[in-house]
Amino acid sequence: MIKLQNVSKIYQLGEDKVEAVNKVSLHIKAGEYCGILGSSGSGKSTLMYLIGLLDRPSSGKIIINGDDVSKLSDVELSKVRNHKIGFVFQSFNLISRFTVLENVLMPTKYTKGKLDFDVHKKAEELLKKFGIYERRNFFPNKISGGQQQRVAIARALIMNPSVIIADEPTGNLDTKTGNEIIKLLESLNKELGVTVIIVTHEKDIADRTNRRIYMKLYTGTV
Amino acid sequence: MVMPGSGFNSSSGFGAGLVGGVEFDEKDASSVSRVAGVEYTVPLYMSTVKAEAGGNETTAYLFGVNEDYFNLMNEEAEFGELFTKSDVSSKAKVAVIGSKVAEELYGDDENAIGKTVRFEGMRIKVIGVVANTGDSQHDTSIVIPYKTTFGSVNPDKTFWAIYVGVSSKEDIESVKEEIKSVLSKRYSEDDFSITEQTEILSMINQIFDILNIVLVAIGSISLVVGGIGIMNIMYATVTERTKEIGVMRAIGATERDILLQFLTESLILSVFGGLLGLIGASLTVLVVRIFFPASISLFAVIITFAISSGIGIFFGVFPARRAARLSPIEAIRYE
Numbered sequence: 096m097i098k099l100q101n102v103s104k105i106y107q108l109g110e111d112k113v114e115a116v117n118k119v120s121l122h123i124k125a126g127e128y129c130g131i132l133g134s135s136g137s138g139k140s141t142l143m144y145l146i147g148l149l150d151r152p153s154s155g156k157i158i159i160n161g162d163d164v165s166k167l168s169d170v171e172l173s174k175v176r177n178h179k180i181g182f183v184f185q186s187f188n189l190i191s192r193f194t195v196l197e198n199v200l201m202p203t204k205y206t207k208g209k210l211d212f213d214v215h216k217k218a219e220e221l222l223k224k225f226g227i228y229e230r231r232n233f234f235p236n237k238i239s240g241g242q243q244q245r246v247a248i249a250r251a252l253i254m255n256p257s258v259i260i261a262d263e264p265t266g267n268l269d270t271k272t273g274n275e276i277i278k279l280l281e282s283l284n285k286e287l288g289v290t291v292i293i294v295t296h297e298k299d300i301a302d303r304t305n306r307r308i309y310m311k312l313y314t315g316t317v
Numbered sequence: 318m319v320m321p322g323s324g325f326n327s328s329s330g331f332g333a334g335l336v337g338g339v340e341f342d343e344k345d346a347s348s349v350s351r352v353a354g355v356e357y358t359v360p361l362y363m364s365t366v367k368a369e370a371g372g373n374e375t376t377a378y379l380f381g382v383n384e385d386y387f388n389l390m391n392e393e394a395e396f397g398e399l400f401t402k403s404d405v406s407s408k409a410k411v412a413v414i415g416s417k418v419a420e421e422l423y424g425d426d427e428n429a430i431g432k433t434v435r436f437e438g439m440r441i442k443v444i445g446v447v448a449n450t451g452d453s454q455h456d457t458s459i460v461i462p463y464k465t466t467f468g469s470v471n472p473d474k475t476f477w478a479i480y481v482g483v484s485s486k487e488d489i490e491s492v493k494e495e496i497k498s499v500l501s502k503r504y505s506e507d508d509f510s511i512t513e514q515t516e517i518l519s520m521i522n523q524i525f526d527i528l529n530i531v532l533v534a535i536g537s538i539s540l541v542v543g544g545i546g547i548m549n550i551m552y553a554t555v556t557e558r559t560k561e562i563g564v565m566r567a568i569g570a571t572e573r574d575i576l577l578q579f580l581t582e583s584l585i586l587s588v589f590g591g592l593l594g595l596i597g598a599s600l601t602v603l604v605v606r607i608f609f610p611a612s613i614s615l616f617a618v619i620i621t622f623a624i625s626s627g628i629g630i631f632f633g634v635f636p637a638r639r640a641a642r643l644s645p646i647e648a649i650r651y652e
Contacts, residue, residue: 144645144646147567149566149567149645149646149649150644150645150646169571169572170571170572170573173566173569173570173571173572173574174569174571176566176567176568176569177568177569178569182564182567182568184564184649188560188563188564188649190561190564201565201568202568202569205565205568205569205570205571205574206569250568254569
């Protein structure tokens with residue numbers, strides 16, 4: 096489903112070249128529940144952004160569902176992100192000017208053409224499922240961190256993506272709430288068959304995944 | 318046209334000429350009328366008045382003249398009739414009004430005939446309406462016999478100017494000289510001036526041209542300064558919302574989506590500015606209306622919105638482009 100072939104990402108920092116990701120080849124299958132592990136600076140975030148199509152590799156190929164996406168235009172990449180990939184961030188990244196419901200509906204605003212489902216109904220279903228339906232008209236700064244992260248997951252799910260990429264989803268939460276979020280992601284993987292990729296440096300969380308990809312420090316390799 | 322002061326074309330200038338000069342009276346008018354070659358002599362009293370009829374009110378120019386005024390100005394009554402020599406000498410309380418005054422006070426031109434108009438404590442009967450010429454001073458005028466103004470309106474029995482019409486063009490220079498010598502017996506030569514209509518027109522046009530250039534210059538500078546202000550605000554907005562832009566890109570917004578979003582914002586900002594300007598202008602016009610007839614044309618409204626949208630788009634493009642070209646990951650990482 097997601098294939099990386101000899102993917103490298105090199106940053107130019109002043110005079111120095113930093114090889115954040117060095118010739119990584121990976122194959123993540125549909126429905127997998129996997130963790131990307133590594134300490135800070137190991138390049139795991141870069142790898143995640145590459146998989147999430149927010150960044151382009153310096154060399155190598157990224158293949159999603161059989162299509163080489165390395166050469167797609169901005170519009171095409173945006174479309175793939177919109178339809179196939181859901182992002183969950185460490186700092187939730189909800190838009191503070193919009194209510195919970197509006198935040199969940201955000202991705203649908205950037206869809207060109209009609210969707211084959213009722214977005215409002217779908218948003219409400221997700222919010223109900225996550226126990227935050229009563230908070231739908233609240234602004235993000237009026238609800239707790241755990242609730243905000245659940246809104247972010249609902250936003251990631253609204254377009255029925257095939258992959259959810261979570262970047263340190265528990266980083267800003269206490270252990271108990273963090274556990275709830277991880278359980279939620281696990282249940283999405285089990286019940287909906289969504290591929291879940293969690294990027295983390297916490298061993299406890301990584302241990303619960305079915306497959307672990309370790310980034311090695313400084314070398315940028317797996 | 319004989320005017321007090323040394324006139325437009327001297328170095329003393331327009332304003333100074335009017336202030337320091339003499340005030341003409343009936344005697345001057347009759348001595349001017351006796352000059353050979355003079356066909357019409359029209360003493361002119363002028364002021365602005367608040368006219369009222371049947372509950373309606375309007376600001377109008379009041380002209381006190383004699384019957385020759387209509388010949389000189391080539392005017393005919395569209396409805397009713399003009400006043401005559403006997404109306405002037407009998408101080409008849411009759412008026413010939415411009416079509417705009419008629420519309421404001423009575424609804425339409427024809428309706429005005431025979432009605433009464435009140436201003437400055439006088440009650441005057443409207444006997445004629447002159448056709449619309451498109452000239453606002455002309456269309457908003459109330460013309461009455463000059464002798465009728467001698468009273469509450471013009472107690473000093475003086476005139477603002479004396480209009481003179483000659484029988485043939487060739488006589489203009491000699492008539493000017495003759496009038497000059499006649500009036501010099503009474504006044505010093507610096508205290509009045511004799512100007513031809515064409516000279517006045519070109520003088521006034523010149524003044525308006527200069528005024529226009531100055532206004533356009535000030536306007537353009539304000540537009541550029543305002544545009545740069547909008548650009549700065551938009552740059553600040555883009556920086557402030559960098560993270561948000563990153564998130565939007567992550568959930569599927571294209572570069573074009575982001576560009577359009579910020580362009581729309583700067584457009585709304587500038588059109589709102591244009592709207593405020595229009596409200597300001599309307600209030601100014603409302604105040605100015607008390608003294609002069611003034612209005613805002615539809616054309617001005619359209620131009621305002623066109624220019625303010627243009628400014629919004631022009632100065633919004635650069636910040637919006639910066640927003641659209643942000644790298645998604647750098648934007649998301651931005652704190």
